[in-house]
Amino acid sequence: MTTVHVNEVDLGIESFGDDDAPLVLLAGGTTMLSWPDALCERLAAGGRHVVRYDLRDSGESTTTDPQAPAYTLRDLAADAAGLADALGEGPAHLAGIGVGGMVAQVAVLDRPGAFSALTLVGTRPVAPGPPDDDLPDHDQATMGRLFTRPMPDWTDREAVTEFVAAGAEILGDDPVAAGVIAGRVWDRTPGTTPSAQMANQLAMVFSTLDCTPRWRERLPEIEVPTLVVHGRRDRFFPVGNGEAIAREIPGARLLVLEDATTRIPDAAVGEVTEAMLTLG
Numbered sequence: 001m002t003t004v005h006v007n008e009v010d011l012g013i014e015s016f017g018d019d020d021a022p023l024v025l026l027a028g029g030t031t032m033l034s035w036p037d038a039l040c041e042r043l044a045a046g047g048r049h050v051v052r053y054d055l056r057d058s059g060e061s062t063t064t065d066p067q068a069p070a071y072t073l074r075d076l077a078a079d080a081a082g083l084a085d086a087l088g089e090g091p092a093h094l095a096g097i098g099v100g101g102m103v104a105q106v107a108v109l110d111r112p113g114a115f116s117a118l119t120l121v122g123t124r125p126v127a128p129g130p131p132d133d134d135l136p137d138h139d140q141a142t143m144g145r146l147f148t149r150p151m152p153d154w155t156d157r158e159a160v161t162e163f164v165a166a167g168a169e170i171l172g173d174d175p176v177a178a179g180v181i182a183g184r185v186w187d188r189t190p191g192t193t194p195s196a197q198m199a200n201q202l203a204m205v206f207s208t209l210d211c212t213p214r215w216r217e218r219l220p221e222i223e224v225p226t227l228v229v230h231g232r233r234d235r236f237f238p239v240g241n242g243e244a245i246a247r248e249i250p251g252a253r254l255l256v257l258e259d260a261t262t263r264i265p266d267a268a269v270g271e272v273t274e275a276m277l278t279l280g
Contacts, residue, residue: 003060004053006082007075012060012188013053013083017044022116023089024276026052027080027107029098029123030203031059031188033181036264042273048093053083055100057196057205059188066199072210073127074110076103081111093280095119098237098262099206102127105245109218117280118222118249121229121272122262124241125219125248127211136238145170154194157186164201172233172261219248226252227279229272231260253279 003010014032024043026035032052043050054061055076057069064070080103084092094115096104101123108115124135131137146167152159161182168178182201189200199205226249230242239256246254255275257268264272 001060004083004086006086007079009056009062009079010060011053011056011062011079011083013051014040016040016050017048019049020089021047021049022280023084023087023092024048024050025080025084025087025092025094026050027094027096027100027103028052028054028058029096029100030055030057030205031185031200033059033185033188034097034100034263035095036266036269038266038269039264039273042269043276046273046277048277049089051083051087055079055103055205058200058203059185060190063190063196063199065195066205067195067208069205069209072212073102073106077107077110080104080107081114084114091116093117093119093276095121095276096123097121097264098123099128099203102211105219105222106215108222108224109215112221112223115224117224118226119229119276119279120226120242120245121264122231122234122237122242123245124237125216125245126214128206128209131241132216135244136240139235139238142170142235151198154197157183160186160197160201168263171235173263174265177266178263216248219245220250222249222252225279227255227275228252229255229257229264229275231262232256232258233261236262 057066152163164182165175165179169175228246
């Protein structure tokens with residue numbers, strides 16, 4: 001792992017595979033650990049140079065004040081394009097998961113020349129907040145259970161991992177795997193201030209981030225080959241969001257993972273990898 005200086009910030013990255021191979025750039029949602037190790041390794045084995053990275057205010061990237069970000073969604077999109085340019089390998093296959101998928105959509109729209117392909121996993125075509133009337137919102141019963149829990153002591157690693165594991169179980173994800181990843185995220189978080197830890201674990205920076213202007217109406221402008229991956233049982237961004245994206249991006253392929261929720265489960269890594277390698 002290392003950092004790359006882009007747009008006056010440092011972005012934490014981790015590389016897999018041959019540096020001279022075609023680049024697949026994985027935008028975290030918000031940390032790079034949103035992307036499974038096994039997926040990165042399989043993409044690399046398939047002849048790609050894989051780089052996963054932390055968004056600002058997460059992981060090894062520049063962290064200032066996650067509760068009052070002095071940047072916008074479009075700045076995060078510019079980071080993706082700048083990172084692709086800095087790595088110097090020509091147009092990149094850009095992939096975003098969760099909120100990272102929002103970053104990826106805007107990046108490809110704003111800087112189409114920087115990217116050769118697009119993969120969007122478990123995301124939606126509008127910013128955080130109330131969705132468009134034709135898009136399914138978060139499952140309200142699930143959100144009630146998820147967000148009415150007492151917050152943990154964010155300076156206590158064990159308490160944080162237990163909290164995240166319990167939240168994963170509410171969402172239908174594997175709580176054991178989620179707890180392990182939460183521990184790794186905790187270990188990579190600079191300092192142990194509650195705001196930084198919470199931002200890394202819950203992507204809370206997006207609750208205050210300026211995500212204007214809208215980009216959904218521009219999705220038909222995307223010309224690169226696009227793969228949309230969504231869990232059938234996703235209660236956070238229900239599958240109708242992925243279906244809408246796939247309808248609105250010309251020629252996009254929709255891959256619905258029947259047994260998946262918000263994460264890419266181990267059992268689906270091979271299928272997702274093959275689809276991404278076929279894309280470019």
